[in-house]
Amino acid sequence: MKKTLLNITVNDETFELYIKPKKLLVEVLRDELGLTGTKRGCNTGACGACTVLLNGVTVKSCSVLAVQAEGAEVTTVEHLADGAKLSALQLSFLDQGAYQCGFCTSGMLMSATALLNEEPKPTREDIKEGIHGNICRCTGYNSIIRAIEAVAEGKYREKR
Ligand code: FES
């Protein structure tokens, strides 16, 4: 199949890639760019493990063709930390034990990032709504919600 040129900005870095038109965004992120923090779970848009931000809005990258991200800005979980310094959300997830197997964690972090960007002081209901598209098979929802609440309450300001 003929390849097409994709111009895409990922985590503030611009890329020009020749890809097959049917490539999914998650495939380009993981296989072409090596950003394996974005997980591929159900591959049907149901689990949210593959959640990234596309122009600041959450999308399930298994349900988006890479060519649909032409000219767009994509943010993945790799962008949250500053080198070895973790973001407030990452620190809070660690402290609250908001992960078990960790498979849902990057998607949860990206949905929580989008939520807090839009609403820095979300209610518990807002948080539930914000992560409703993300399934945790380990069912650690309470600690995940607590971790997001702790950031909203200003308990984590600095990366460290
Ligand atoms: S892998 Fe994309 S929603 Fe499950």
Ligand code: FES
């Ligand atoms: S921590 Fe295992 S799926 Fe969420």
